[in-house]
Amino acid sequence: MEHLARAKAPRSRIYHHMAEGMAFKVTVALRSSRVEKWIRDVKRDFLDAAPTKCVGLDCEFTDPREGDQRAVVLQLSVATETLVFQICWADEVPQVLKEFLQDGNIRFCGAAIDKDVQMLSPYGINITSEFDLQKILPNPTNKPTPSLYDLTNSTIWTNLEKKKRKKYQKKDVAAQEKEDELILDGPMFH
Incomplete structure (x- = not known):
């Protein structure tokens, strides 16, 4: 049996997405140099001239049932x-x-941003100016704590819906990589 070498996934990708009549650019990065470029670009193009500088922040974490929970993905x-x-x-x-x-x-x-701040600290990241939108914006729902989708829909008059998460199932590495590839190559990021 011949073992075929599998091509490594690119270290970064840029996707363009249209939603709600707006064009979005999504940079998926593994390399620090791409992160540095993204920061330089958004500072130059958006933040430097803005009287109020706001950045949306969210993290995704490892499953707490797997052991020591940590931040896996940082989204800005x-x-x-x-x-x-x-x-x-x-x-x-x-x-x-x-x-x-x-x-x-x-x-x-962000929403419930305190957890994100806590999970980023092991990486040497200390966020000094965080704002939890769930505590600041008026609650547009009857729920005790509105979701970020609720706040967004109320504030900018959209009707975005959160996709339902599938129940947790342990997958082998190959199956998870294939699923991740399908998600990143899907229509949302093109």
């Missing part, structure tokens, strides 16, 4: 630009990112 959004930094598989966490997230002139906004 500015205007129509989004960075998806696969932090736990990255070559390094760049100092430029750490300094960016410590900039007290930038408001980092």
Whole structure:
């Protein structure tokens, strides 16, 4: 039997997506150099001239049932630009990112952001200006804690819906890689 070498996935990809009549650019990165470029670009193109500097922040975590929970993906959004930094598989966490997230002139906004801040600290990241939108914005629902989708739909008059998560199933590495590839190559990111 011949063993075929499998081509490695690209270290970063850029996707363009249209939604709600707007064009979005999503940068998926593993390399610190791509993260540094994204930060330089959004500072130059959006933040430097903005009187109020806001960046959306979210993290995805490992499953707590798997042991020590940690941040796997850091997502940052500015205007129509989004960075998806696969932090736990990255070559390094760049100092430029750490300094960016410590900039007290930038408001980092998210839902239940305290958990994100906590999960990023093992990477040497200390966010000093975080804002939990669930605590700041008026609750447009009857729920005790509105979701980020609820807040977004109420604030910018959209009708976005969160996709339902499938029940947790342990998958082998090959199956998970194939699923991840399908998600990243799907129509949402093109």
